[in-house]
Amino acid sequence: MLDFLQRLGSATRASFAKVGRSTFFLSHALAGIGEVALRPRLLVNQMYSVGVLTFLIITISGLFVGMVLGLQGFNILSDFGSEEALGIMVAASLVRELGPVVSALLFAGRAGSALTAEIGLMKATEQLSGMEMMAVDPIKRIISPRFYAGFLSMPLLAALFSTIGILGGHMIGVGLLGVDDGSYWSQMQAHLDFYDDIVNGTIKSVVFGFAASWIALFEGYDAVPTSEGVSRATTRTVVNSAFTILGLDFILTALMFGDN
Amino acid sequence: MQHSRTQDTLVGLFVASGIVGLFFLALQVSNLSSFVTEDTYLISARFSNSGGLKVKSPVSVAGVRIGRVSAIRLDKQTFESIVEMNIESKFNTLPEDTSATIYTAGLLGEQYVSLEPGGSEDHLKNGGQIEITQSAIVLEEVIGKYLFKKAEEE
Numbered sequence: 001m002l003d004f005l006q007r008l009g010s011a012t013r014a015s016f017a018k019v020g021r022s023t024f025f026l027s028h029a030l031a032g033i034g035e036v037a038l039r040p041r042l043l044v045n046q047m048y049s050v051g052v053l054t055f056l057i058i059t060i061s062g063l064f065v066g067m068v069l070g071l072q073g074f075n076i077l078s079d080f081g082s083e084e085a086l087g088i089m090v091a092a093s094l095v096r097e098l099g100p101v102v103s104a105l106l107f108a109g110r111a112g113s114a115l116t117a118e119i120g121l122m123k124a125t126e127q128l129s130g131m132e133m134m135a136v137d138p139i140k141r142i143i144s145p146r147f148y149a150g151f152l153s154m155p156l157l158a159a160l161f162s163t164i165g166i167l168g169g170h171m172i173g174v175g176l177l178g179v180d181d182g183s184y185w186s187q188m189q190a191h192l193d194f195y196d197d198i199v200n201g202t203i204k205s206v207v208f209g210f211a212a213s214w215i216a217l218f219e220g221y222d223a224v225p226t227s228e229g230v231s232r233a234t235t236r237t238v239v240n241s242a243f244t245i246l247g248l249d250f251i252l253t254a255l256m257f258g259d260n
Numbered sequence: 261m262q263h264s265r266t267q268d269t270l271v272g273l274f275v276a277s278g279i280v281g282l283f284f285l286a287l288q289v290s291n292l293s294s295f296v297t298e299d300t301y302l303i304s305a306r307f308s309n310s311g312g313l314k315v316k317s318p319v320s321v322a323g324v325r326i327g328r329v330s331a332i333r334l335d336k337q338t339f340e341s342i343v344e345m346n347i348e349s350k351f352n353t354l355p356e357d358t359s360a361t362i363y364t365a366g367l368l369g370e371q372y373v374s375l376e377p378g379g380s381e382d383h384l385k386n387g388g389q390i391e392i393t394q395s396a397i398v399l400e401e402v403i404g405k406y407l408f409k410k411a412e413e414e
Binding site for chain 2: 156
């Protein structure tokens with residue numbers, strides 16, 4: 001019994017310590033904005049590995065998600081004789097939920113795990129300590145550009161996901177199933193609001209980008225510097241990012257869309 | 261960095277396509293293009309029943325949309341519904357004796373306010389009130405009345 005209490009206590013203390021370290025880490029990484037502004041080269045390089053390399057998986061998934069929504073939506077809506085509402089159904093589900101959430105999950109899987117593995121390996125091979133020896137702050141030099149790159153890429157990726165998805169739904173709905181082209185777009189425009197839907201969806205993706213980059217970088221930086229430690233950290237990144245994104249999504253949805 | 265040129269181009273392409281996506285969503289998908297912060301003025305109308313009317317429902321004259329419903333409140337004294345509408349300023353020549361009716365677009369479609377201009381020389385101003393109104397038609401009520409009449413006849 002006493003043993004159990006002791007373990008519980010030490011686990012609690014360890015988790016609080018981790019929260020503290022990650023908060024300190026975040027503030028340190030955020031403070032690196034000066035470094036990033038002085039060397040935009042670093043940011044561009046990271047935008048490439050975080051954003052451009054995720055681009056393909058985002059567009060292809062977006063296309064298929066949109067096409068599936070088009071098919072499923074058509075089947076359900078045709079029971080009620082309201083196939084014209086396909087546009088609003090596809091667009092609302094993409095812009096409000098699927099765009100930010102699915103692209104954030106893909107982002108965590110594609111870019112987040114790569115970031116963790118990269119940073120963890122840098123730590124394991126003592127590149128980070130090497131930088132410190134040369135009086136280069138590794139957080140400002142290595143972490144900050146990656147953090148800001150993830151933070152900036154995420155809303156762009158989510159917007160692309162929604163756009164491609166809506167076009168995919170259009171391809172299936174209008175091109176294949178014969179929904180009227182005009183009503184596909186006009187129903188969408190009549191029911192989606194710029195502030196309520198598009199801006200809120202973008203805010204969601206910004207929050208998810210922030211959370212996913214933070215988790216990925218911190219897990220890498222905090223990894224046990226062995227090959228096993230790095231592999232565990234990479235797993236933790238994907239699992240924790242998925243939980244955090246879905247949990248935050250519920251909270252944000254309740255805050256944004258709860259009152260009407 | 262050896263491939264920095266191609267990398268720059270690809271990053272540029274990525275950022276540009278992301279921004280194009282955002283613009284596409286803003287202009288093509290949402291209703292941003294249909295109300296580009298136009299000047300509007302407010303008029304209100306009292307209905308004994310505003311049915312399924314919602315905030316942002318269209319307000320139209322002769323089928324042309326000239327504004328949107330901005331608020332729906334309940335008058336605590338008379339238990340009437342007060343519907344406030346934002347009308348675009350370019351349509352500022354609505355006569356004072358305009359009447360308002362709540363119609364349904366299609367049998368089960370959404371409800372909208374239709375304004376029927378009268379013959380008065382004076383125009384409705386900001387904060388003006390429409391006196392002549394006709395409430396929303398509630399389908400169940402109509403069917404109920406019809407059935408009641410049918411039963412009475414027999």
